[in-house]
Amino acid sequence: MTKDEAGFDNIFLPREAKIIRTSRPTPSEKHFTLQLADRTSLDFVPGQILEVGVMGYGESPIGIASSPTRTDSFDIVVRTVGRVTTAINSRDVGDSLWIRGPLGHGFDMDELRGHDVLIVAGGIGLCPTRSLIQYILDRRDEFGRFTLFYGARDPLQLLFTEDRLEWRRSDAIDYHETVDRADATWTGNVGVIPTLFHKTAHISPDTRVVICGPPVMFKYVLIELDKLGIPRENIFVDLERRMKCGVGKCGHCQINDKYCCIDGPVFTFAKIWELEEAI
Amino acid sequence: MGAYFIGAHELLGWVDGLRESTRIIGPVAKRQRFVFAELESAAQLRLDYDVTILPPKKVFFPPKQQILAFDSERVSDCIDPVPTVLLGVHFYDVKGLDMTDFLMRERYEDWNYLAQREATTIVASSVQSVAPRAFWGSIGAHVRPQGHDAMLTKVSEGYVLETRTPKGERLAGLERFRHATDDEVAGAERVNAAVMDQCSQLMPYDSKEIATKVRESFGNEELWDDLAMDCFSCGSCNIVCPTCYCFDVRDSWNVDQTSGQRTRYWDACLTREFAAVTMAGGQKENFREHHASRFRHRFMRKAAYLHDKLGGPACTGCGRCAAACTANIADPVRVINTIMGVTL
Structure with missing residues (x-):
C-alpha cells in the first residue's frame, strides 16, 4: 500500500517501474524486464499479479513472469488485446510503467514443497507459471519430480524460446510441449494439451498440479487428472478474470462470493468445485 | 450522550447557523421527488421526504470520483475531504452506509471513501412519510443502524435530538436546544417504533x-x-x-x-x-x-x-x-x- 502526501493510504496510487529490457517473443506479446524506480525490490510469491498501467490509458492485471528468487528486477509478458495493453506494449527501454502490487493470492509454496509437481500451461498461461518454474528450478532440492506441459495454438505462438531450449536439455525438468496446429517446420507433438498425458507415464497420484491457460483448457485437463486419481485439493488453478481494481472492491472479477483478485487468482480445484461460476 | 429538544420554529435557524461554518447536505425537493443536495438555505430542507432518488452513499462515493492526477513527471492522489454535516438520513440509509463503511474498510482500506466519511457528521432523522415501494419493515430488522452521530426525531411541537457520538454532541448548542425531558425522549422512541408498523410486513422470513x-x-x-x-x-x-x-x-x-x-x-x-x-x-x-x-x-x-x-x-x-x-x-x-x- 502506498501513502500519499496527506498521509492517507491510497490503494490506487501506483509505483513507477523502469523498463530495463524488452523482447518480442511473438508479434502480439512483449516481454518486459522491470525495476522499481526507487530501486526497492518487489516482494512477491509466484502466482501473484500486478496492476500494470500507463497513465492516460489505464491498468491491466498481469501475472508476474519471473521468480522472486532471481535478482531485483522482475518480468511481465503482455499480450496486445485492447487499448491499455496496446499502450503498455508501445513502451520501451527507458520508459516507465506504473504498477500496483503484488496483489492477490499466489501459489502456496508450502503445499508444493516436498512433492512431485506438474505444471500444465496453455498459451499465455505460461507467463504467470514461469515464475513458479524458475522458483522450482532455483530450489530444485526442495521438490520431487518436476514435469511441465506447455501447449500453444501454433509454433509461432510459443513463448520463451531460450527457456524452452534450456528446459529441453535439462535433467531438472521433464518438459513436454505441443501445438494445436503444426506448420512445415514443426517436428514435435501435435494436439491439444490433454494429449500430452498419454505421452508420459510418470505422473504419480501424489503429484501437486498447477493449471494455467484459457478457460476451455481446464475441463479437459481436469478429466485427465481425475483419471490419474489426483485429489482436487492437490490441484491449483490460476484463473483469469477482469481484475480491474485488484483490491477486492470494484466487483468485476467476482466468482460467486470470491474475488479473483484477492482470494485468487490461484485457487485449489477443491475450492473451485464449490463455485459454480469458476469454470 | 445527551438528549435535547428544539422547537419546530427554531430548527431552521439552527441549520442556518451550522451552515455558516460547514457544508450541509440534506434532503431537498427536486420536481416531484427528493434528492440529497448541499443546502443553500435551511428553508430547502425537506425532512418530510419519503425516499431520495439516490442514497446518501454518493457523498462518500460519488458517481464520478477523481482518484489520481498525473502529468509527465508524477502521479498524485486526490483525497481531499470536505468537512460536512449530512442531515436527515433515514435509518435504512444509515444501515446502507454501515455496510459500505465495512466493505470499503475490509482488507484494503479505501481512503478515497473513508476520508470523506471521517470528515462527515451524520444526523439521522425519523421517517415522516413511507415510500410506496419501501419494505424496510420486512428486512434485516435485527440489524440496528450504527454509523450516525445524532438522531433527530419529529415529535409534536418540535424535534428531539439524541446525540450518539462526541461529533454529534458538538452540534447541539444550548442557545437553541434545551435538555429533553424523559417524556420527550420516550415520545421520540414511540414515534420511531410506530413508523415501523406503517411499512407492512411483506416477507415473513428470517x-x-x-x-x-x-x-x-x-x-x-x-x-x-x-x-x-x-x-x-x-x-x-x-x-x-x-x-x-x-x-x-x-x-x-x-x-x-x-x-x-x-x-x-x-x-x-x-x-x-x-x-x-x-x-x-x-x-x-x-x-x-x-x-x-x-x-x-x-x-x-x-x-x-x-x-x-x-x-x-x-x-x-x-x-x-x-x-x-x-x-x-x-x-x-x-x-x-x-x-x-x-x-x-
Whole structure:
C-alpha cells in the first residue's frame, strides 16, 4: 500500500517501474524486464499479479513472469488485446510503467514443497507459471519430480524460446510441449494439451498440479487428472478474470462470493468445485 | 450522550447557523421527488421526504470520483475531504452506509471513501412519510443502524435530538436546544417504533433462512430465467442501490495531452459487459453472458454472499430498485418471496 502526501493510504496510487529490457517473443506479446524506480525490490510469491498501467490509458492485471528468487528486477509478458495493453506494449527501454502490487493470492509454496509437481500451461498461461518454474528450478532440492506441459495454438505462438531450449536439455525438468496446429517446420507433438498425458507415464497420484491457460483448457485437463486419481485439493488453478481494481472492491472479477483478485487468482480445484461460476 | 429538544420554529435557524461554518447536505425537493443536495438555505430542507432518488452513499462515493492526477513527471492522489454535516438520513440509509463503511474498510482500506466519511457528521432523522415501494419493515430488522452521530426525531411541537457520538454532541448548542425531558425522549422512541408498523410486513422470513434458500437456488436455471425474464440489463437497480459499490476506472487527458486524471465511475453488474474479459484477437470471454446470470448474481450478493460478512442482508429495504426498474422485476419482495415459495 502506498501513502500519499496527506498521509492517507491510497490503494490506487501506483509505483513507477523502469523498463530495463524488452523482447518480442511473438508479434502480439512483449516481454518486459522491470525495476522499481526507487530501486526497492518487489516482494512477491509466484502466482501473484500486478496492476500494470500507463497513465492516460489505464491498468491491466498481469501475472508476474519471473521468480522472486532471481535478482531485483522482475518480468511481465503482455499480450496486445485492447487499448491499455496496446499502450503498455508501445513502451520501451527507458520508459516507465506504473504498477500496483503484488496483489492477490499466489501459489502456496508450502503445499508444493516436498512433492512431485506438474505444471500444465496453455498459451499465455505460461507467463504467470514461469515464475513458479524458475522458483522450482532455483530450489530444485526442495521438490520431487518436476514435469511441465506447455501447449500453444501454433509454433509461432510459443513463448520463451531460450527457456524452452534450456528446459529441453535439462535433467531438472521433464518438459513436454505441443501445438494445436503444426506448420512445415514443426517436428514435435501435435494436439491439444490433454494429449500430452498419454505421452508420459510418470505422473504419480501424489503429484501437486498447477493449471494455467484459457478457460476451455481446464475441463479437459481436469478429466485427465481425475483419471490419474489426483485429489482436487492437490490441484491449483490460476484463473483469469477482469481484475480491474485488484483490491477486492470494484466487483468485476467476482466468482460467486470470491474475488479473483484477492482470494485468487490461484485457487485449489477443491475450492473451485464449490463455485459454480469458476469454470 | 445527551438528549435535547428544539422547537419546530427554531430548527431552521439552527441549520442556518451550522451552515455558516460547514457544508450541509440534506434532503431537498427536486420536481416531484427528493434528492440529497448541499443546502443553500435551511428553508430547502425537506425532512418530510419519503425516499431520495439516490442514497446518501454518493457523498462518500460519488458517481464520478477523481482518484489520481498525473502529468509527465508524477502521479498524485486526490483525497481531499470536505468537512460536512449530512442531515436527515433515514435509518435504512444509515444501515446502507454501515455496510459500505465495512466493505470499503475490509482488507484494503479505501481512503478515497473513508476520508470523506471521517470528515462527515451524520444526523439521522425519523421517517415522516413511507415510500410506496419501501419494505424496510420486512428486512434485516435485527440489524440496528450504527454509523450516525445524532438522531433527530419529529415529535409534536418540535424535534428531539439524541446525540450518539462526541461529533454529534458538538452540534447541539444550548442557545437553541434545551435538555429533553424523559417524556420527550420516550415520545421520540414511540414515534420511531410506530413508523415501523406503517411499512407492512411483506416477507415473513428470517434473513438467514433467506440466505440459505437463495444460495441453494443457484442451480435452478429455470427459476432464474423466469425471474429475470424481462430484464433489460440497464443496471438501474444497481445505480440506485445504497449497498452497491461496484465501479469502473477510466483515464482521461487534459487538453495539453500530457496531464490528465484517473477517475472511477459507478458501474453496474447487471450490464452486459460487466464480467467480460478481452482475449487474444479481440474476442471476449464473458463470465456472466446471460442476463439471468447477472440478475442472479446481484441477488446472490445481496441475500447470500454478503450475509455472513455483514451479519444480515446487504439490502436495506429502501425500495429504490423496485421503483427504478424499467421492467418492474427487480423488487426484492417479489424475487425473495418467489424463491422462498419454490420447492428447489
